[in-house]
Structures are given as structure tokens and as C-alpha cells.
Amino acid sequence: MTIQWYPGHMAKAKRQFQEKLKLVDVVFELVDARIPYSSRNPDLVEMIGNKPRITILMKSDLADMKRVNDWLKFYESQGIYAISINAKQGQGIKEVIKLAKVVLKELFEKREAKGLKSRAIRAVCVGIPNVGKSTLINRFARKNIAQTGNRPGVTKSQQWIKYGKELELLDTPGILWPKFEDQEVGKRLAVTGAIKDTLLHLDDIALFGMSYLVNNYPGVLADRYKFEKRLETEMPLPELLMEITRLRGFKDDYERGAQVLIHELRDGKLGRFTFETPDDINEESDFNE
Numbered sequence: 001m002t003i004q005w006y007p008g009h010m011a012k013a014k015r016q017f018q019e020k021l022k023l024v025d026v027v028f029e030l031v032d033a034r035i036p037y038s039s040r041n042p043d044l045v046e047m048i049g050n051k052p053r054i055t056i057l058m059k060s061d062l063a064d065m066k067r068v069n070d071w072l073k074f075y076e077s078q079g080i081y082a083i084s085i086n087a088k089q090g091q092g093i094k095e096v097i098k099l100a101k102v103v104l105k106e107l108f109e110k111r112e113a114k115g116l117k118s119r120a121i122r123a124v125c126v127g128i129p130n131v132g133k134s135t136l137i138n139r140f141a142r143k144n145i146a147q148t149g150n151r152p153g154v155t156k157s158q159q160w161i162k163y164g165k166e167l168e169l170l171d172t173p174g175i176l177w178p179k180f181e182d183q184e185v186g187k188r189l190a191v192t193g194a195i196k197d198t199l200l201h202l203d204d205i206a207l208f209g210m211s212y213l214v215n216n217y218p219g220v221l222a223d224r225y226k227f228e229k230r231l232e233t234e235m236p237l238p239e240l241l242m243e244i245t246r247l248r249g250f251k252d253d254y255e256r257g258a259q260v261l262i263h264e265l266r267d268g269k270l271g272r273f274t275f276e277t278p279d280d281i282n283e284e285s286d287f288n289e
Ligand SMILES: Nc1nc2c(ncn2[C@@H]2O[C@H](COP(=O)(O)OP(=O)(O)O)[C@@H](O)[C@H]2O)c(=O)[nH]1
Pocket: 058, 059, 060, 061, 062, 085, 086, 087, 088, 089, 127, 128, 129, 130, 131, 132, 133, 134, 135, 136
């Protein structure tokens, strides 16, 4: 698998994010609750330095809540502030603010002690394409309409979205790219729809998804596509995909079968899944470095 991003484009996005960083108290790092590890950008920690960060697990409505809770425990053990939300339904927005207040309590108390005027917490969202940055920003915007005007040091394109008196969020997010550290990461990004289908073969993505489900969520495929459960393990997966294709009425149009399976999987029609656990993560990949 060879995936090429445009280095110039990425460098520019990185630079733009670093400009935004200067304006905020805290960074909201958005990751996908189905792949909290693979959907992060490992360079972020170094980029933001000492600035506080809150990791927000997005699309939790599509994720396996038991595993999401394992992830939250893992983050806690690493001293990382994290929270899971469902931005589509608007669940968890208030909790994000509550957590931001906790994270910044000391900093704001120090400001107060110095006699500085109290002000809203300033934040910026950052994450890979498609993780839900715009959706989250819109959630904050709809609650309280007003966008503040320009401030010194803020270019015209940088606007603040106000959420009550408590939070000001930059209206444009930072965009970072996922890192394809290995094939597995690429497949997880593909199966959740984080990267375009053209980058991997549809049937490869479908077979990866099927194999993950058979091993981690047995019976799910059999229930959805109405075949005997024992076939999940008795039939080679490519044949099973062919069988699903036939059961769906697509005859031998394997590609079409793969496409439907992937889309249903991504849309949550087969259930709620998380495709990696903290235990899967290599001991050497430190979330704090
Ligand atoms: N199911 C679900 N879908 C979401 C959620 N947040 C965003 N999405 C969907 O994910 C897709 C990408 O979202 P978007 O905000 O445009 O991502 P961005 O590229 O990071 O700005 C859209 O189709 C959203 O509707 C969520 O919490 N749950």
C-alpha cells in the first residue's frame, strides 16, 4: 500500500495550525472513537508543547461503548484528559466545557491572582479530515450564534464562536493528516471511512472489516446478512463475501457486495464497533510524546 499525501499542502496546514495555537488556551484533539489510536496525528503532542490538550472521542454513537470506556481509562492512566461525545446528536458538548474548566482551573486562577480580567476559555479543534471538526464547531456555534469580531493578532479569517460566557472557539479547525505507520492503521482508517476508498481496494477493506467482525464481534455478519453463524468461521472470507453478495441479490457482482457491506458497516447498520483497543497499541507508542 503506497499512500502519498502532498507534502507542501501538509506543511502549510501545519503552519496554519501553529498560528492558531498561539491564540488559544487549550487544544481539542478530535479522534474517532472507533479508532482512537489510528485516527490521531502523533506529531500533535510535540507541536502543541506545554499547551493543555483534551482528547475528544468523536462519533461515539458508532463505537463500542465498552471499548470506548477502556480507552477513557487508558487515557486517564496516561494522564491525558479525554472525553467521548456524539456531536451529531449534540451529546457531550456541556461536558467538554466542564472538562476544559477543570483542565484550565489553575491557569485561570493564576490569571485572576495577577489581577487579570476574567475571560472565556479559548480553544481550537484539530484533527484528521472527516473526524467531525466542522460538526463539532457547528454544535458550539448554534447554541450561541454570535461570532466576535476581529481581535489584534487575529487575521480576518479567524473568527471566534462564542458559547455563553464560558468558551470561545476558533471557527476554523486545524487539519492534520493521519500517519500510516503500518498497513493495519491504513486498513482501520479505510474501514471507518477516514480515507478515500480509492486508496485501498474495496474488497480488501470489506475483507478486513469482515475478518475483524468475525474475530471480535462474532455473529454480527450472520445476523445482518441472514446466513448460518457457523459459516463465519467455516467459509473462507472471500467466499463468504461472495455469499453475502448473492444473498443481497447482486449475483456475482463482488465489488457491489463489498461496497454495500462497507457502507453499512460505516453507517452503524451492523452495530457499534471499535477496531482497536488500548491493548493492541504497541508499548512504545507513547501518547504523551
Ligand atoms: N455518526 C456520527 N457521525 C458524525 C459525528 N460527527 C460527525 N459525523 C459525520 O462525519 C462526517 C464528517 O464530518 P465533518 O464535521 O465534516 O468532518 P471534518 O472533515 O473533520 O470537518 C459527516 O458526514 C458528519 O455528519 C458523530 O458524532 N456521529
